Amino acid sequence: xxxxxxxxxxxxxxxxxxxxxxxxxxxxxxxxxxxxxxxxxxxxxxxxxxxxxxxxxxxxxxxxxxxxxxxxxxxxxxxxxxxxxxxxxxxxxxxxxxxxxxxxxxxxxxxxxxxxxxxxxxxxxxxxxxxxxxxxxxxxxxxxxxxxxxxxxxxxxxxxxxxxxxxxxxxxxxxxxxxxxxxxxxxxxxxxxxxxxxxxxxxxxxxxxxxxxxxxxxxxxxxxxxxxxxxxxxxxxxxxxxxxxxxxxxxxxxxxxxxxxxxxxxxxxxxxxxxxxxxxxxxxxxxxxxxxxxxxxxxxxxxxxxxxxxxxxxxxxxxxxxxxxxxxxxxxxxxxxxxxxxxxxxxxxxxxxxxxxxxxxxxxxxxxxxxxxxxxxxxxxxxxxxxxxxxxxxxxxxxxxxxxxxxxxxxxxxxxxxxxxxxxxxxxxxxxxxxxxxxxxxxxxxxxxxxxxxxxxxxxxxxxxxxxxxxxxxxxx
Numbered sequence: 448x449x450x451x452x453x454x455x456x457x458x459x460x461x462x463x464x465x466x467x468x469x470x471x472x473x474x475x476x477x478x479x480x481x482x483x484x485x486x487x488x489x490x491x492x493x494x495x496x497x498x499x500x501x502x503x504x505x506x507x508x509x510x511x512x513x514x515x516x517x518x519x520x521x522x523x524x525x526x527x528x529x530x531x532x533x534x535x536x537x538x539x540x541x542x543x544x545x546x547x548x549x550x551x552x553x554x555x556x557x558x559x560x561x562x563x564x565x566x567x568x569x570x571x572x573x574x575x576x577x578x579x580x581x582x583x584x585x586x587x588x589x590x591x592x593x594x595x596x597x598x599x600x601x602x603x604x605x606x607x608x609x610x611x612x613x614x615x616x617x618x619x620x621x622x623x624x625x626x627x628x629x630x631x632x633x634x635x636x637x638x639x640x641x642x643x644x645x646x647x648x649x650x651x652x653x654x655x656x657x658x659x660x661x662x663x664x665x666x667x668x669x670x671x672x673x674x675x676x677x678x679x680x681x682x683x684x685x686x687x688x689x690x691x692x693x694x695x696x697x698x699x700x701x702x703x704x705x706x707x708x709x710x711x712x713x714x715x716x717x718x719x720x721x722x723x724x725x726x727x728x729x730x731x732x733x734x735x736x737x738x739x740x741x742x743x744x745x746x747x748x749x750x751x752x753x754x755x756x757x758x759x760x761x762x763x764x765x766x767x768x769x770x771x772x773x774x775x776x777x778x779x780x781x782x783x784x785x786x787x788x789x790x791x792x793x794x795x796x797x798x799x800x801x802x803x804x805x806x807x808x809x810x811x812x813x814x815x816x817x818x819x820x821x822x823x824x825x826x827x828x829x830x831x832x833x834x835x836x837x838x839x840x841x842x843x844x845x846x847x848x849x850x851x852x853x854x855x856x857x858x859x860x861x862x863x864x865x866x867x868x869x870x871x872x873x874x875x876x877x878x879x880x881x882x883x884x885x886x887x888x889x890x891x892x893x894x895x896x897x898x899x900x901x902x903x904x905x906x907x908x909x910x911x912x913x914x915x916x917x918x919x920x921x922x923x924x
Contacts, residue, residue: 525598
Protein backbone atom coordinates (compact mmCIF):
# COMPACT_ATOMS: atom_id res chain seq x y z
CA UNK A 448 0.00 0.00 0.00
CA UNK A 449 2.85 2.40 0.86
CA UNK A 450 4.54 1.77 -2.50
CA UNK A 451 1.27 2.37 -4.34
CA UNK A 452 0.73 5.66 -2.48
CA UNK A 453 4.24 6.79 -3.34
CA UNK A 454 3.65 5.98 -7.00
CA UNK A 455 0.37 7.91 -7.02
CA UNK A 456 1.99 10.96 -5.39
CA UNK A 457 4.83 10.98 -7.92
CA UNK A 458 2.37 10.61 -10.77
CA UNK A 459 0.24 13.48 -9.48
CA UNK A 460 3.32 15.69 -9.16
CA UNK A 461 4.31 14.96 -12.74
CA UNK A 462 0.75 15.62 -13.90
CA UNK A 463 0.60 18.93 -12.04
CA UNK A 464 3.91 20.19 -13.37
CA UNK A 465 2.91 19.37 -16.90
CA UNK A 466 -0.73 20.46 -17.09
CA UNK A 467 -1.27 23.02 -14.31
CA UNK A 468 0.01 26.43 -15.45
CA UNK A 469 1.08 27.60 -11.98
CA UNK A 470 2.23 24.35 -10.40
CA UNK A 471 5.83 25.60 -10.43
CA UNK A 472 5.06 28.97 -8.80
CA UNK A 473 5.78 27.69 -5.29
CA UNK A 474 9.41 27.60 -4.16
CA UNK A 475 11.38 26.89 -1.01
CA UNK A 476 11.43 30.60 -0.17
CA UNK A 477 7.72 31.00 -0.96
CA UNK A 478 5.91 27.68 -0.33
CA UNK A 479 2.45 27.07 -1.68
CA UNK A 480 0.67 27.75 1.60
CA UNK A 481 2.32 31.13 2.03
CA UNK A 482 1.72 31.98 -1.62
CA UNK A 483 -1.97 31.13 -1.35
CA UNK A 484 -2.27 33.27 1.78
CA UNK A 485 -0.48 36.18 0.09
CA UNK A 486 -2.81 35.93 -2.91
CA UNK A 487 -5.82 36.75 -0.73
CA UNK A 488 -5.23 40.47 -1.26
CA UNK A 489 -5.93 39.90 -4.97
CA UNK A 490 -9.13 38.06 -4.09
CA UNK A 491 -10.23 41.08 -2.04
CA UNK A 492 -9.51 43.38 -4.99
CA UNK A 493 -11.63 41.18 -7.26
CA UNK A 494 -14.51 41.32 -4.77
CA UNK A 495 -14.36 45.12 -4.61
CA UNK A 496 -14.21 45.47 -8.40
CA UNK A 497 -17.29 43.30 -8.91
CA UNK A 498 -19.22 45.17 -6.21
CA UNK A 499 -18.43 48.60 -7.66
CA UNK A 500 -18.49 47.94 -11.40
CA UNK A 501 -21.00 45.11 -11.50
CA UNK A 502 -23.58 44.86 -8.74
CA UNK A 503 -23.92 48.43 -7.52
CA UNK A 504 -24.27 50.08 -10.92
CA UNK A 505 -27.28 47.91 -11.79
CA UNK A 506 -28.83 48.35 -8.32
CA UNK A 507 -28.37 52.13 -8.41
CA UNK A 508 -29.85 52.50 -11.91
CA UNK A 509 -32.70 49.98 -11.79
CA UNK A 510 -33.71 49.38 -8.16
CA UNK A 511 -32.82 52.81 -6.71
CA UNK A 512 -33.69 54.87 -9.81
CA UNK A 513 -30.46 56.91 -9.94
CA UNK A 514 -29.49 58.64 -13.20
CA UNK A 515 -27.17 56.60 -15.42
CA UNK A 516 -24.92 59.63 -15.89
CA UNK A 517 -24.58 60.07 -12.12
CA UNK A 518 -23.93 56.37 -11.66
CA UNK A 519 -21.27 56.39 -14.38
CA UNK A 520 -19.54 59.32 -12.69
CA UNK A 521 -19.64 57.56 -9.32
CA UNK A 522 -18.29 54.28 -10.68
CA UNK A 523 -15.51 56.09 -12.55
CA UNK A 524 -14.33 57.94 -9.42
CA UNK A 525 -12.09 55.06 -8.18
CA UNK A 526 -10.20 55.26 -11.46
CA UNK A 527 -9.07 58.79 -10.56
CA UNK A 528 -6.41 57.21 -8.36
CA UNK A 529 -5.24 54.64 -10.93
CA UNK A 530 -2.68 56.96 -12.59
CA UNK A 531 -1.05 57.40 -9.19
CA UNK A 532 -0.18 53.70 -9.00
CA UNK A 533 3.24 54.41 -10.46
CA UNK A 534 3.88 56.94 -7.69
CA UNK A 535 2.59 54.53 -5.04
CA UNK A 536 4.99 51.87 -6.25
CA UNK A 537 7.83 54.37 -6.47
CA UNK A 538 7.17 55.62 -2.94
CA UNK A 539 6.90 52.13 -1.47
CA UNK A 540 10.23 51.23 -3.08
CA UNK A 541 11.82 54.17 -1.26
CA UNK A 542 9.69 54.30 1.90
CA UNK A 543 11.35 55.68 5.03
CA UNK A 544 10.48 53.76 8.20
CA UNK A 545 12.24 52.98 11.46
CA UNK A 546 10.30 49.69 11.58
CA UNK A 547 11.96 48.43 8.40
CA UNK A 548 8.74 47.83 6.44
CA UNK A 549 8.23 49.17 2.92
CA UNK A 550 5.06 47.44 1.67
CA UNK A 551 3.05 46.64 4.81
CA UNK A 552 2.23 50.30 5.67
CA UNK A 553 0.75 50.85 2.20
CA UNK A 554 -1.27 47.62 2.24
CA UNK A 555 -2.59 48.47 5.70
CA UNK A 556 -3.52 52.03 4.76
CA UNK A 557 -5.22 50.83 1.56
CA UNK A 558 -7.22 48.30 3.57
CA UNK A 559 -8.41 50.97 6.02
CA UNK A 560 -9.43 53.27 3.16
CA UNK A 561 -11.52 50.50 1.59
CA UNK A 562 -13.15 49.62 4.90
CA UNK A 563 -14.07 53.24 5.56
CA UNK A 564 -15.54 53.73 2.11
CA UNK A 565 -17.62 50.56 2.25
CA UNK A 566 -18.84 51.42 5.77
CA UNK A 567 -20.57 54.63 4.65
CA UNK A 568 -21.49 53.53 1.13
CA UNK A 569 -24.87 51.77 1.64
CA UNK A 570 -26.36 54.63 3.66
CA UNK A 571 -25.07 57.21 1.17
CA UNK A 572 -26.66 55.26 -1.69
CA UNK A 573 -30.04 55.15 0.06
CA UNK A 574 -29.96 58.91 0.67
CA UNK A 575 -28.82 59.41 -2.93
CA UNK A 576 -31.86 57.55 -4.22
CA UNK A 577 -34.19 59.94 -2.40
CA UNK A 578 -35.63 57.30 -0.04
CA UNK A 579 -34.02 58.82 3.06
CA UNK A 580 -35.02 61.83 5.13
CA UNK A 581 -31.90 63.86 4.23
CA UNK A 582 -31.67 65.76 0.91
CA UNK A 583 -30.39 63.74 -2.04
CA UNK A 584 -27.44 66.12 -2.38
CA UNK A 585 -26.04 64.75 0.88
CA UNK A 586 -26.23 61.31 -0.62
CA UNK A 587 -24.30 62.47 -3.69
CA UNK A 588 -21.49 63.82 -1.51
CA UNK A 589 -21.45 60.72 0.67
CA UNK A 590 -21.50 58.32 -2.27
CA UNK A 591 -18.71 60.24 -4.02
CA UNK A 592 -16.59 60.10 -0.87
CA UNK A 593 -17.28 56.38 -0.44
CA UNK A 594 -16.32 55.53 -4.02
CA UNK A 595 -13.18 57.69 -3.76
CA UNK A 596 -12.08 55.98 -0.55
CA UNK A 597 -12.64 52.50 -1.94
CA UNK A 598 -10.82 53.38 -5.17
CA UNK A 599 -7.82 54.88 -3.39
CA UNK A 600 -7.59 51.91 -1.05
CA UNK A 601 -8.00 49.36 -3.81
CA UNK A 602 -5.19 50.78 -5.96
CA UNK A 603 -2.88 51.29 -2.99
CA UNK A 604 -3.39 47.76 -1.68
CA UNK A 605 -2.91 46.07 -5.04
CA UNK A 606 0.17 48.06 -6.02
CA UNK A 607 1.95 47.46 -2.71
CA UNK A 608 0.78 43.83 -2.60
CA UNK A 609 2.23 43.02 -6.01
CA UNK A 610 5.48 44.73 -5.03
CA UNK A 611 5.60 42.65 -1.85
CA UNK A 612 5.07 39.45 -3.86
CA UNK A 613 7.95 40.44 -6.12
CA UNK A 614 10.17 41.07 -3.08
CA UNK A 615 9.42 37.70 -1.50
CA UNK A 616 9.55 35.47 -4.57
CA UNK A 617 12.94 34.38 -5.97
CA UNK A 618 13.83 36.04 -9.25
CA UNK A 619 13.37 32.92 -11.38
CA UNK A 620 9.80 32.34 -10.11
CA UNK A 621 8.51 35.92 -10.06
CA UNK A 622 6.74 35.78 -13.45
CA UNK A 623 4.76 32.70 -12.44
CA UNK A 624 4.03 34.04 -8.95
CA UNK A 625 2.57 37.32 -10.15
CA UNK A 626 0.69 35.52 -12.93
CA UNK A 627 -0.82 33.29 -10.25
CA UNK A 628 -1.85 36.38 -8.32
CA UNK A 629 -3.78 37.67 -11.33
CA UNK A 630 -5.54 34.34 -11.70
CA UNK A 631 -6.59 34.74 -8.07
CA UNK A 632 -7.88 38.22 -8.93
CA UNK A 633 -10.16 36.73 -11.57
CA UNK A 634 -11.09 33.95 -9.15
CA UNK A 635 -12.22 36.61 -6.70
CA UNK A 636 -14.24 38.32 -9.41
CA UNK A 637 -15.97 35.15 -10.58
CA UNK A 638 -16.62 33.84 -7.09
CA UNK A 639 -17.97 37.11 -5.72
CA UNK A 640 -20.16 37.62 -8.78
CA UNK A 641 -21.79 34.25 -8.17
CA UNK A 642 -22.19 34.94 -4.43
CA UNK A 643 -23.69 38.40 -5.00
CA UNK A 644 -26.13 36.99 -7.55
CA UNK A 645 -27.46 34.60 -4.91
CA UNK A 646 -27.51 37.08 -2.02
CA UNK A 647 -29.37 39.72 -4.03
CA UNK A 648 -31.77 37.36 -5.75
CA UNK A 649 -34.56 38.77 -3.55
CA UNK A 650 -33.52 42.43 -3.47
CA UNK A 651 -34.29 44.72 -0.55
CA UNK A 652 -32.62 47.82 0.84
CA UNK A 653 -31.76 46.03 4.07
CA UNK A 654 -30.18 43.17 2.13
CA UNK A 655 -28.11 45.70 0.14
CA UNK A 656 -26.79 47.23 3.39
CA UNK A 657 -25.92 43.80 4.75
CA UNK A 658 -24.09 42.76 1.58
CA UNK A 659 -21.95 45.91 1.38
CA UNK A 660 -21.07 45.83 5.08
CA UNK A 661 -20.27 42.14 4.78
CA UNK A 662 -17.91 42.90 1.89
CA UNK A 663 -16.13 45.49 4.07
CA UNK A 664 -15.51 42.90 6.79
CA UNK A 665 -14.41 40.22 4.31
CA UNK A 666 -11.94 42.55 2.54
CA UNK A 667 -10.46 43.66 5.86
CA UNK A 668 -10.03 40.07 7.04
CA UNK A 669 -8.55 38.83 3.76
CA UNK A 670 -5.97 41.62 3.60
CA UNK A 671 -4.90 41.17 7.22
CA UNK A 672 -4.44 37.43 6.67
CA UNK A 673 -2.58 38.10 3.42
CA UNK A 674 0.04 40.45 4.88
CA UNK A 675 0.49 38.75 8.25
CA UNK A 676 4.22 37.91 8.71
CA UNK A 677 4.92 38.20 4.98
CA UNK A 678 7.43 41.06 4.82
CA UNK A 679 10.74 40.73 6.65
CA UNK A 680 11.79 43.98 8.31
CA UNK A 681 14.89 45.54 6.76
CA UNK A 682 15.87 48.87 8.42
CA UNK A 683 18.71 49.34 5.91
CA UNK A 684 16.28 49.69 2.97
CA UNK A 685 14.01 52.08 4.86
CA UNK A 686 16.73 54.16 6.49
CA UNK A 687 16.42 57.93 6.09
CA UNK A 688 20.15 58.07 5.23
CA UNK A 689 19.76 55.89 2.15
CA UNK A 690 20.09 57.75 -1.17
CA UNK A 691 16.98 57.66 -3.33
CA UNK A 692 16.53 58.37 -7.06
CA UNK A 693 14.56 61.33 -8.39
CA UNK A 694 11.34 60.56 -10.19
CA UNK A 695 11.65 63.38 -12.73
CA UNK A 696 14.98 62.03 -13.98
CA UNK A 697 13.40 58.69 -14.84
CA UNK A 698 10.46 60.45 -16.46
CA UNK A 699 12.77 62.51 -18.70
CA UNK A 700 14.46 59.34 -19.95
CA UNK A 701 11.12 57.79 -20.84
CA UNK A 702 9.98 60.87 -22.77
CA UNK A 703 13.15 60.72 -24.84
CA UNK A 704 12.44 57.12 -25.90
CA UNK A 705 11.02 56.91 -29.41
CA UNK A 706 8.01 55.04 -30.77
CA UNK A 707 5.73 55.31 -27.72
CA UNK A 708 3.22 57.96 -28.85
CA UNK A 709 1.28 55.83 -31.34
CA UNK A 710 1.23 52.91 -28.93
CA UNK A 711 -0.22 55.07 -26.16
CA UNK A 712 -2.83 56.46 -28.55
CA UNK A 713 -3.83 52.91 -29.41
CA UNK A 714 -4.01 52.05 -25.70
CA UNK A 715 -6.26 55.03 -25.04
CA UNK A 716 -8.63 54.30 -27.95
CA UNK A 717 -8.85 50.58 -27.27
CA UNK A 718 -9.30 50.95 -23.53
CA UNK A 719 -12.05 53.53 -24.00
CA UNK A 720 -13.74 51.19 -26.49
CA UNK A 721 -13.75 48.28 -24.05
CA UNK A 722 -14.68 50.45 -21.04
CA UNK A 723 -17.73 52.44 -22.18
CA UNK A 724 -19.94 49.42 -21.56
CA UNK A 725 -18.67 48.78 -18.01
CA UNK A 726 -21.76 50.16 -16.25
CA UNK A 727 -24.23 49.50 -19.07
CA UNK A 728 -24.25 45.75 -19.63
CA UNK A 729 -26.16 44.87 -16.47
CA UNK A 730 -28.78 47.64 -16.80
CA UNK A 731 -29.05 46.68 -20.48
CA UNK A 732 -29.85 43.11 -19.51
CA UNK A 733 -32.35 44.31 -16.89
CA UNK A 734 -34.22 46.95 -18.94
CA UNK A 735 -34.10 45.37 -22.40
CA UNK A 736 -33.98 41.62 -21.74
CA UNK A 737 -35.82 41.74 -18.36
CA UNK A 738 -33.14 39.80 -16.47
CA UNK A 739 -33.18 39.61 -12.66
CA UNK A 740 -30.51 41.08 -10.36
CA UNK A 741 -28.93 37.66 -9.99
CA UNK A 742 -28.88 37.02 -13.73
CA UNK A 743 -27.30 40.39 -14.55
CA UNK A 744 -24.71 40.08 -11.78
CA UNK A 745 -23.72 36.71 -13.24
CA UNK A 746 -22.67 38.57 -16.42
CA UNK A 747 -19.57 39.70 -14.52
CA UNK A 748 -18.59 36.05 -14.16
CA UNK A 749 -18.85 35.56 -17.93
CA UNK A 750 -16.76 38.69 -18.45
CA UNK A 751 -14.07 37.49 -16.02
CA UNK A 752 -13.93 34.03 -17.61
CA UNK A 753 -13.55 35.60 -21.04
CA UNK A 754 -10.76 37.84 -19.74
CA UNK A 755 -8.95 34.86 -18.20
CA UNK A 756 -9.17 33.01 -21.53
CA UNK A 757 -7.78 36.05 -23.34
CA UNK A 758 -4.89 36.31 -20.88
CA UNK A 759 -4.11 32.62 -21.27
CA UNK A 760 -4.14 32.69 -25.08
CA UNK A 761 -2.04 35.87 -25.13
CA UNK A 762 0.48 34.24 -22.79
CA UNK A 763 0.72 31.28 -25.16
CA UNK A 764 1.20 33.43 -28.28
CA UNK A 765 3.57 35.92 -26.71
CA UNK A 766 5.55 33.09 -25.15
CA UNK A 767 6.20 31.98 -28.73
CA UNK A 768 7.51 35.47 -29.63
CA UNK A 769 4.35 36.65 -31.39
CA UNK A 770 4.10 40.32 -32.33
CA UNK A 771 2.33 41.99 -29.35
CA UNK A 772 0.72 44.59 -31.61
CA UNK A 773 -0.78 41.79 -33.68
CA UNK A 774 -2.13 40.19 -30.50
CA UNK A 775 -3.66 43.53 -29.52
CA UNK A 776 -5.21 43.80 -32.98
CA UNK A 777 -6.80 40.38 -32.63
CA UNK A 778 -8.30 41.58 -29.35
CA UNK A 779 -9.81 44.61 -31.07
CA UNK A 780 -11.32 42.39 -33.79
CA UNK A 781 -12.81 40.09 -31.13
CA UNK A 782 -14.30 43.16 -29.45
CA UNK A 783 -16.01 44.23 -32.68
CA UNK A 784 -17.78 40.87 -32.95
CA UNK A 785 -18.56 40.99 -29.21
CA UNK A 786 -20.38 44.33 -29.33
CA UNK A 787 -22.21 43.27 -32.48
CA UNK A 788 -23.53 40.24 -30.58
CA UNK A 789 -24.63 42.45 -27.66
CA UNK A 790 -26.50 44.77 -30.03
CA UNK A 791 -28.27 41.86 -31.79
CA UNK A 792 -29.30 40.39 -28.42
CA UNK A 793 -31.98 43.12 -28.02
CA UNK A 794 -34.06 42.49 -31.17
CA UNK A 795 -33.48 38.76 -30.79
CA UNK A 796 -34.45 38.90 -27.08
CA UNK A 797 -31.66 36.41 -26.44
CA UNK A 798 -30.04 36.34 -23.00
CA UNK A 799 -27.63 33.69 -24.27
CA UNK A 800 -26.39 35.99 -27.03
CA UNK A 801 -25.80 38.70 -24.42
CA UNK A 802 -23.78 36.27 -22.30
CA UNK A 803 -21.71 35.22 -25.32
CA UNK A 804 -21.09 38.85 -26.22
CA UNK A 805 -20.08 39.67 -22.64
CA UNK A 806 -17.58 36.81 -22.57
CA UNK A 807 -16.16 37.94 -25.93
CA UNK A 808 -15.75 41.50 -24.59
CA UNK A 809 -13.64 40.12 -21.76
CA UNK A 810 -11.71 37.90 -24.18
CA UNK A 811 -10.92 40.75 -26.56
CA UNK A 812 -10.04 43.09 -23.72
CA UNK A 813 -7.64 40.52 -22.28
CA UNK A 814 -5.86 40.06 -25.61
CA UNK A 815 -5.66 43.82 -26.17
CA UNK A 816 -4.32 44.59 -22.69
CA UNK A 817 -1.74 41.82 -22.83
CA UNK A 818 -0.48 42.85 -26.27
CA UNK A 819 -0.14 46.56 -25.54
CA UNK A 820 1.42 45.85 -22.15
CA UNK A 821 4.11 43.68 -23.72
CA UNK A 822 4.80 46.42 -26.26
CA UNK A 823 5.22 48.93 -23.45
CA UNK A 824 7.67 46.61 -21.73
CA UNK A 825 9.72 46.38 -24.94
CA UNK A 826 9.80 50.17 -25.42
CA UNK A 827 11.30 50.71 -21.96
CA UNK A 828 14.99 51.65 -22.04
CA UNK A 829 17.81 51.42 -19.49
CA UNK A 830 15.79 49.46 -16.97
CA UNK A 831 12.94 52.00 -16.81
CA UNK A 832 10.27 49.33 -17.22
CA UNK A 833 8.45 50.45 -14.08
CA UNK A 834 7.91 53.94 -15.44
CA UNK A 835 6.91 52.61 -18.86
CA UNK A 836 4.31 50.32 -17.31
CA UNK A 837 3.16 53.12 -15.03
CA UNK A 838 2.60 55.35 -18.04
CA UNK A 839 0.73 52.54 -19.76
CA UNK A 840 -1.43 52.17 -16.65
CA UNK A 841 -2.04 55.93 -16.43
CA UNK A 842 -3.25 56.11 -20.05
CA UNK A 843 -5.37 53.02 -19.58
CA UNK A 844 -6.95 54.29 -16.37
CA UNK A 845 -7.68 57.74 -17.79
CA UNK A 846 -9.24 56.27 -20.91
CA UNK A 847 -11.25 53.78 -18.85
CA UNK A 848 -12.61 56.45 -16.51
CA UNK A 849 -13.43 58.78 -19.37
CA UNK A 850 -15.06 55.98 -21.33
CA UNK A 851 -17.27 54.98 -18.42
CA UNK A 852 -18.40 58.56 -17.77
CA UNK A 853 -19.00 59.40 -21.45
CA UNK A 854 -20.77 56.11 -22.08
CA UNK A 855 -23.29 56.75 -19.32
CA UNK A 856 -23.91 60.31 -20.48
CA UNK A 857 -24.46 59.28 -24.10
CA UNK A 858 -26.85 56.56 -23.06
CA UNK A 859 -28.93 58.98 -20.95
CA UNK A 860 -29.05 61.67 -23.66
CA UNK A 861 -29.90 59.32 -26.53
CA UNK A 862 -32.50 57.43 -24.49
CA UNK A 863 -34.22 60.70 -23.56
CA UNK A 864 -34.37 61.80 -27.19
CA UNK A 865 -35.60 58.37 -28.33
CA UNK A 866 -38.32 58.31 -25.67
CA UNK A 867 -39.53 61.73 -26.87
CA UNK A 868 -39.87 60.39 -30.40
CA UNK A 869 -37.06 62.43 -31.93
CA UNK A 870 -35.81 59.37 -33.85
CA UNK A 871 -39.22 58.11 -34.89
CA UNK A 872 -41.50 55.43 -33.51
CA UNK A 873 -39.23 52.59 -34.61
CA UNK A 874 -36.41 53.64 -32.28
CA UNK A 875 -38.67 54.62 -29.38
CA UNK A 876 -37.37 51.87 -27.07
CA UNK A 877 -35.11 51.40 -24.08
CA UNK A 878 -32.45 49.70 -26.20
CA UNK A 879 -31.73 52.71 -28.43
CA UNK A 880 -29.44 54.54 -26.01
CA UNK A 881 -27.47 51.40 -25.23
CA UNK A 882 -27.18 50.48 -28.90
CA UNK A 883 -25.68 53.85 -29.80
CA UNK A 884 -22.98 53.43 -27.14
CA UNK A 885 -22.12 49.94 -28.38
CA UNK A 886 -21.90 51.21 -31.96
CA UNK A 887 -19.54 53.99 -30.83
CA UNK A 888 -17.39 51.34 -29.17
CA UNK A 889 -17.23 49.41 -32.45
CA UNK A 890 -16.12 52.61 -34.22
CA UNK A 891 -13.43 53.18 -31.58
CA UNK A 892 -12.16 49.64 -32.08
CA UNK A 893 -11.84 50.27 -35.82
CA UNK A 894 -9.88 53.43 -34.96
CA UNK A 895 -7.71 51.32 -32.66
CA UNK A 896 -6.94 48.95 -35.52
CA UNK A 897 -5.92 51.95 -37.64
CA UNK A 898 -3.55 53.10 -34.89
CA UNK A 899 -2.09 49.63 -34.30
CA UNK A 900 -1.73 48.69 -37.98
CA UNK A 901 1.46 50.66 -38.78
CA UNK A 902 3.04 49.36 -35.58
CA UNK A 903 2.50 45.77 -36.74
CA UNK A 904 4.10 46.50 -40.12
CA UNK A 905 6.96 48.74 -39.05
CA UNK A 906 7.89 47.68 -35.51
CA UNK A 907 11.58 46.88 -35.25
CA UNK A 908 11.72 46.02 -31.57
CA UNK A 909 12.89 42.55 -30.70
CA UNK A 910 10.04 41.47 -28.48
CA UNK A 911 11.71 38.20 -27.62
CA UNK A 912 14.43 39.97 -25.69
CA UNK A 913 12.59 39.68 -22.40
CA UNK A 914 14.22 37.41 -19.88
CA UNK A 915 11.00 35.48 -19.35
CA UNK A 916 7.94 34.56 -21.32
CA UNK A 917 4.90 36.68 -20.86
CA UNK A 918 2.97 35.54 -17.82
CA UNK A 919 1.27 38.76 -16.71
CA UNK A 920 4.20 39.18 -14.36
CA UNK A 921 4.30 42.93 -14.85
CA UNK A 922 0.57 43.58 -15.32
CA UNK A 923 -0.33 46.66 -13.24
CA UNK A 924 -4.04 45.95 -13.11
